[in-house]
Amino acid sequence: MQIQLNQLMPIPLQDKLRQRSSDIWNQDVTFQPGSLVKIKAPSGTGKTTLIHYLYHIRYDYTGKVQVNGQPWQSYNKNEIAAMRQRDISIVFQDLRLFEQLSARENISLKRVMEPKPYYPAEKIDEMAARLNVSHILEQSGKTLSYGERQRIAIIRALVQPFQWLLMDEPFSHLDEENTQRAAALIADECKARNAGFILTDLDNDQHFPYDVHYHL
Amino acid sequence: MRPFFELLKKIIQTGVGKTRFLMAAVGLGIAMLLILIAIQAHSNFSQLLYSSRNQNETADFLVINKTITNAMMGQSAKSIFTPEEIATIKKQPFVQSFGLVTSSQYKVVVQAPGDLHFATDMFFEAVPDSFLDVKGQDWKWSEGDRTIPIILPNDFLNLYNFGFSLSQDLPQISQETVKALPLQVNISNNQVSDQYMGHIVGFSDRISSFLVPASFMAWANEKYGMTTAAGTSRVIIKTPDPSNPDLVKFLEDNGYTTNQDKLKFSKTRLIVQTIVSVVGFFGLILLFFALLVFSMFIQLVIASCKREIQLLVILGTAPKQLQRYLLRQFVPLYIVIGILSLLLVAGLQYWAARELAQHEMLVSTWPGVPVFAGIALVLGLVYIVNLLTVRKYVNNI
Numbered sequence: 001m002q003i004q005l006n007q008l009m010p011i012p013l014q015d016k017l018r019q020r021s022s023d024i025w026n027q028d029v030t031f032q033p034g035s036l037v038k039i040k041a042p043s044g045t046g047k048t049t050l051i052h053y054l055y056h057i058r059y060d061y062t063g064k065v066q067v068n069g070q071p072w073q074s075y076n077k078n079e080i081a082a083m084r085q086r087d088i089s090i091v092f093q094d095l096r097l098f099e100q101l102s103a104r105e106n107i108s109l110k111r112v113m114e115p116k117p118y119y120p121a122e123k124i125d126e127m128a129a130r131l132n133v134s135h136i137l138e139q140s141g142k143t144l145s146y147g148e149r150q151r152i153a154i155i156r157a158l159v160q161p162f163q164w165l166l167m168d169e170p171f172s173h174l175d176e177e178n179t180q181r182a183a184a185l186i187a188d189e190c191k192a193r194n195a196g197f198i199l200t201d202l203d204n205d206q207h208f209p210y211d212v213h214y215h216l
Numbered sequence: 217m218r219p220f221f222e223l224l225k226k227i228i229q230t231g232v233g234k235t236r237f238l239m240a241a242v243g244l245g246i247a248m249l250l251i252l253i254a255i256q257a258h259s260n261f262s263q264l265l266y267s268s269r270n271q272n273e274t275a276d277f278l279v280i281n282k283t284i285t286n287a288m289m290g291q292s293a294k295s296i297f298t299p300e301e302i303a304t305i306k307k308q309p310f311v312q313s314f315g316l317v318t319s320s321q322y323k324v325v326v327q328a329p330g331d332l333h334f335a336t337d338m339f340f341e342a343v344p345d346s347f348l349d350v351k352g353q354d355w356k357w358s359e360g361d362r363t364i365p366i367i368l369p370n371d372f373l374n375l376y377n378f379g380f381s382l383s384q385d386l387p388q389i390s391q392e393t394v395k396a397l398p399l400q401v402n403i404s405n406n407q408v409s410d411q412y413m414g415h416i417v418g419f420s421d422r423i424s425s426f427l428v429p430a431s432f433m434a435w436a437n438e439k440y441g442m443t444t445a446a447g448t449s450r451v452i453i454k455t456p457d458p459s460n461p462d463l464v465k466f467l468e469d470n471g472y473t474t475n476q477d478k479l480k481f482s483k484t485r486l487i488v489q490t491i492v493s494v495v496g497f498f499g500l501i502l503l504f505f506a507l508l509v510f511s512m513f514i515q516l517v518i519a520s521c522k523r524e525i526q527l528l529v530i531l532g533t534a535p536k537q538l539q540r541y542l543l544r545q546f547v548p549l550y551i552v553i554g555i556l557s558l559l560l561v562a563g564l565q566y567w568a569a570r571e572l573a574q575h576e577m578l579v580s581t582w583p584g585v586p587v588f589a590g591i592a593l594v595l596g597l598v599y600i601v602n603l604l605t606v607r608k609y610v611n612n613i
Contacts, residue, residue: 055530057530077529077611078535081532081534081535081536081537082532083532084531084532098524098527100226101227105223105226108219108223109220109223109531112223113220113531113532113533113537
């Protein structure tokens with residue numbers, strides 16, 4: 001699956017962004033399938049906005065976001081849902097877990113959303129063990145710490161099939177050791193699917209062997 | 217799909233306003249029951265009216281004439297049907313076949329034979345043979361025959377046997393005896409008078425008149441007629457359903473009259489129909505409100521879980537999946553309501569059939585096809601309204 005940006009510009013940040021140069025905004029950019037993309041961005045330059053545009057949950061932009069050669073707007077709601085179940089996965093900066101579900105249920109939700117799950121249920125325990133969250137799987141989303149929530153959100157994004165994984169500061173609440181573990185799991189899962197990812201962060205890092213670096 | 221729906225159940229709380237939902241469900245049940253009862257009552261009634269099991273003869277014959285009012289007295293022309301009026305009667309949908317009652321235009325005197333010393337002035341009428349309830353080989357006349365077959369009204373013999381003969385101390389006469397009596401019939405106009413033999417061939421319950429074959433009537437009117445054709449003041453119709461309110465209304469509107477007894481059932485039928493319609497109407501109103509409450513309930517559920525549903529959609533839940541999940545929460549209840557109302561109606565019908573059977577009124581023991589069609593229709597309507605509501609509000613999120 002190819003993702004292409006044509007002269008993309010967020011309307012609310014327009015004036016601010018025109019005064020500085022960017023590798024992404026107002027440019028023509030193509031993300032090649034399977035590539036590991038790092039987008040480095042200082043605060044307030046529209047990092048989360050970009051991720052939301054790529055995932056098509058915000059629409060206040062000029063220019064185009066094209067998926068497989070078609071702008072997002074040309075897909076209907078059910079088609080978009082199917083793509084979110086099979087082709088694009090996401091780790092939100094604000095994590096977005098259901099507080100009324102347990103950690104395991106939050107993860108299961110994405111596993112069983114598709115009628116034929118990509119992974120068996122045991123995979124959840126396996127991944128939870130790798131990220132040191134096995135002991136909190138049965139706790140309700142409400143009682144989890146931010147670090148725990150972030151790891152649950154990462155696992156949730158990894159139990160579904162995808163060609164692209166979008167991550168918005170995925171390690172912001174993790175210590176160095178847990179970051180390494182999470183990064184290794186993500187790398188393994190992307191490799192298993194031949195999938196690429198787009199990761200945004202504030203700083204440079206060495207967590208992945210990135211193919212492309214962009215400066216937002 | 218199941219495990220996903222299990223999780224959705226924890227996210228989308230359908231518990232809000234549960235009482236309201238249950239009330240609406242009870243409302244739907246009552247509405248469905250009323251509608252089904254109305255349908256079943258209607259079909260029972262039709263069965264009683266039209267089914268061959270309840271009637272020996274489906275069609276009925278009515279002799280129609282104009283009502284004689286005080287204003288019309290002495291002007292016999294006013295009681296005659298004009299050709300336009302006859303054409304109008306023929307055109308009515310409830311008229312299966314139509315015939316004129318032809319009256320004699322000559323004088324008739326009938327004498328009993330021998331020394332019975334009985335003689336009376338009389339008249340004859342004729343109707344087309346297809347309207348007669350007396351069939352027989354004797355019922356024919358061709359030119360040259362000296363014997364005229366005659367049909368008497370049954371009432372006439374009854375009047376004699378149970379009224380006249382008892383009061384006058386005369387012997388009662390059986391139908392067979394009357395048929396065996398050779399009558400002397402004098403037919404005359406102002407110039408000629410001829411004698412014929414009269415032979416009673418039968419007694420009619422249907423037409424209250426002294427009937428002779430149409431062929432004789434035509435010939436005799438030609439030969440002895442004193443006036444030019446007098447016109448028709450009585451007509452006979454065959455109708456499949458004498459209780460048809462349209463028929464009664466037509467007669468009333470035109471100032472016509474007939475044997476009122478045959479029409480009496482019409483009033484009962486009108487009352488029953490009105491009651492059934494009112495019941496059905498209330499059922500429909502109730503159904504409408506139940507649908508309204510269901511729609512509002514669905515709207516409430518979706519509105520109260522708006523954030524959760526938004527997140528589900530963001531995570532990739534298809535609107536189709538949400539619709540299916542939401543409908544699955546409600547539809548089974550509707551089906552249960554449908555089955556319960558069907559069972560209740562079936563019970564009622566069984567009971568009604570047994571009660572009616574004691575009065576020799578036969579209706580089927582089980583609810584008919586219309587009831588099943590009614591259930592399917594109501595459930596279909598409820599489903600469609602639910603589907604549209606769910607679709608509308610899910611897509612609006």
